[in-house]
Amino acid sequence: MRSFVSTHGPRCLAILVVGFALAGCGAQLGAGGGASSVQVTERDFAIKTTTHVAAGDVVFRVHNRGPGSHELLVVRTSAGQLPFRSDGLTVDEDAVKKAEVGVLEPAHAGVVRELRVHLTPGRYVLFCNMSGHFLGGMHTDLVVR
Ligand SMILES: [Cu+2]
Incomplete structure (x- = not known):
C-alpha cells in the first residue's frame, strides 16, 4: 500500500488538477x-x-x-x-x-x-x-x- 501511494500518488493528483481546470473552463465559457x-x-x-x-x-x-x-x-x-x-x-x-x-x-x-x-x-x-x-x-x- 505504501509502495502504491509513492508510485501512483503524484500522477493521480495531476489528473485531479486537470479535471478541475476543465470544469472551471466549462463554467466560464459554455458556448463551445x-x-x-x-x-x-x-x-x-x-x-x-x-x-x-x-x-x-x-x-x-x-x-x-x-x-x-x-x-x-x-x-x-x-x-x-x-x-x-x-x-x-x-x-x-x-x-x-x-x-x-x-x-x-x-x-x-x-x-x-x-x-x-x-x-x-x-x-x-x-x-x-x-x-x-x-x-x-x-x-x-x-x-x-
Ligand atoms: Cu427594436
Whole structure:
C-alpha cells in the first residue's frame, strides 16, 4: 500500500488538477469552441448586456422580451457616435457597413437567438435599427479588450 501511494500518488493528483481546470473552463465559457457566451436582453425600448468582454469569439445569446419585434446589429465604432439616415429615425447602415460585425434580422417577442461574432479589441455599439428604436433607447456600448 505504501509502495502504491509513492508510485501512483503524484500522477493521480495531476489528473485531479486537470479535471478541475476543465470544469472551471466549462463554467466560464459554455458556448463551445472556446467562445465567450454573452446574454443580451431586448425589450421595448432597451438593450441590456454586459459592458465588457474579452476579445475573441463571442456568442451573443439574444432574448427578445418584446412586446414588439426587434433586430440586433453589432457595429464597431471609433467615434462613439453612429451616423443617421436623413429620416433622422434610423442609423445609416450603408455608412457603417464596413464596421458591422454581425446582424440578426427582426424577431418576434419571446424568441431567443444566437449571434456568433469574432471581436477584436475596441468599442462597439449593439443596437436595434427598426424605425425609432435606436432613439427610443435600444442601443448599448460594449468594450472589447
Ligand atoms: Cu427594436
